[in-house]
Amino acid sequence: MYTFFKSSLLIILALFALAGCYPKGPEYYSDIDLTITDYDMNYDFGAQRQYYMADTIAFSTNIEDNELDEISVAKLLEAIERNMEMRGYERLTNSEIYKADFVLTVSVIATQNVQAGFVPFPPYYPGWGWDIGWGGYYPPYWGGYYAYSYTKGSVIINWWDPQIKPSDLSSKKQQPIHWLAALNGLVSDSKNSNTTRVENGIDQAFKQSPYIKSTL
Amino acid sequence: MRKTFYIIAILLFVGAGAMAQGMFGVSYDIGISLGETANFVSPTSFRGIGIEGRGFINDNLTYGGSFNWAVFYEEVGPQEWELDALEEGSGEGTAYGKQFRYINSFPIMATMHYYTGQWDETRFYFGAGVGAQKIDQRTDIGLYTINDNTWRLGFAPEIGVLIPVNFNSALNISAKYQYALKSGDSDAVSYLSFKIGFAFM
Numbered sequence: 001m002y003t004f005f006k007s008s009l010l011i012i013l014a015l016f017a018l019a020g021c022y023p024k025g026p027e028y029y030s031d032i033d034l035t036i037t038d039y040d041m042n043y044d045f046g047a048q049r050q051y052y053m054a055d056t057i058a059f060s061t062n063i064e065d066n067e068l069d070e071i072s073v074a075k076l077l078e079a080i081e082r083n084m085e086m087r088g089y090e091r092l093t094n095s096e097i098y099k100a101d102f103v104l105t106v107s108v109i110a111t112q113n114v115q116a117g118f119v120p121f122p123p124y125y126p127g128w129g130w131d132i133g134w135g136g137y138y139p140p141y142w143g144g145y146y147a148y149s150y151t152k153g154s155v156i157i158n159w160w161d162p163q164i165k166p167s168d169l170s171s172k173k174q175q176p177i178h179w180l181a182a183l184n185g186l187v188s189d190s191k192n193s194n195t196t197r198v199e200n201g202i203d204q205a206f207k208q209s210p211y212i213k214s215t216l
Numbered sequence: 217m218r219k220t221f222y223i224i225a226i227l228l229f230v231g232a233g234a235m236a237q238g239m240f241g242v243s244y245d246i247g248i249s250l251g252e253t254a255n256f257v258s259p260t261s262f263r264g265i266g267i268e269g270r271g272f273i274n275d276n277l278t279y280g281g282s283f284n285w286a287v288f289y290e291e292v293g294p295q296e297w298e299l300d301a302l303e304e305g306s307g308e309g310t311a312y313g314k315q316f317r318y319i320n321s322f323p324i325m326a327t328m329h330y331y332t333g334q335w336d337e338t339r340f341y342f343g344a345g346v347g348a349q350k351i352d353q354r355t356d357i358g359l360y361t362i363n364d365n366t367w368r369l370g371f372a373p374e375i376g377v378l379i380p381v382n383f384n385s386a387l388n389i390s391a392k393y394q395y396a397l398k399s400g401d402s403d404a405v406s407y408l409s410f411k412i413g414f415a416f417m
Contacts, residue, residue, distance in 0.1 A: 031314050034358025
């Protein structure tokens with residue numbers, strides 16, 4: 001029986017060791033940045049040239065102060081305009097909006113998530129570390145209370161055609177989107193870092209969309 | 217999870233019962249992914265443990281139960297990934313980011329082994345396990361997770377050697393081929409597991 005207890009002790013030590021070296025996964029905010037693009041294959045991106053993009057963006061959030069302080073909107077719009085210019089498109093001013101071949105709209109969504117709970121025992125089960133590993137407070141290894149919050153942020157760019165009237169739309173009654181870019185990630189405390197990540201994401205969105213190129 | 221707990225408890229009970237006339241072992245396992253598993257996660261796993269109990273049928277034959285846990289992990293990218301079009305015919309989506317891939321393999325097997333030689337000398341053995349494998353396969357990309365958790369039928373042929381350390385313990389070194397059958401859309405999971413541990417008589 002003594003041997004059995006000795007063996008059990010070894011198992012417990014081995015489990016502790018394994019739990020301790022479980023792969024951590026993402027370590028930096030940029031590790032979970034995601035850039036998604038999709039486009040309308042029937043749309044002729046080359047036959048367009050002038051576009052309108054407002055100087056403001058739509059912002060939606062569940063955060064109380066309702067202020068977009070986490071990124072620089074001006075730099076975000078500059079990054080889009082710079083990429084569009086490199087692809088041969090011309091941005092119009094407010095007074096020229098009637099000439100636009102297409103419109104780009106930009107929106108930002110920020111969602112704050114708050115969680116609290118209790119971990120009664122060492123978290124052996126795989127996957128545990130991932131779910132609460134973001135900018136939060138880790139409970140001690142022997143268990144305990146924890147609390148953490150994180151904010152998910154998304155920047156969404158839509159490319160659509162202002163010439164289409166509601167009466168021209170299909171039964172879906174939705175404005176057709178010809179190109180969609182969505183940048184998704186976690187919002188950090190650093191405005192500079194967030195802005196740089198968004199700028200990189202915008203550059204990547206264009207890089208993975210080679211079909212966006214004006215031939216006019 | 218509860219099902220896993222019951223199966224492990226039964227195996228430990230069987231293993232503990234077999235101890236009076238057999239042996240009980242713990243091991244550190246290294247896993248080398250093979251086939252489709254290597255396509256998903258190629259790096260060697262250095263995160264693995266195993267426990268097992270074996271009871272004697274006669275001097276050369278044992279029956280028993282084993283439980284192992286192997287963790288495979290790979291970080292891929294950042295790079296571009298093709299997505300299915302959000303709406304059929306509407307376009308071809310692309311995602312750019314890092315993928316974090318995990319496989320947790322939990323083979324729970326009934327085993328039988330045959331041994332050469334005598335118990336007071338180095339003994340070579342071969343055998344096999346048949347049973348269930350819980351495979352948790354996960355891909356994290358961005359803030360999204362794709363989970364594929366399934367119970368599979370599995371088997372595991374094994375060859376090894378017991379090297380006596382003292383009168384009631386031995387070094388146990390073996391190589392085991394772990395194979396979990398394909399389940400639905402989930403690929404078969406296979407890896408070569410090298411085990412080093414102790415067996416207590």
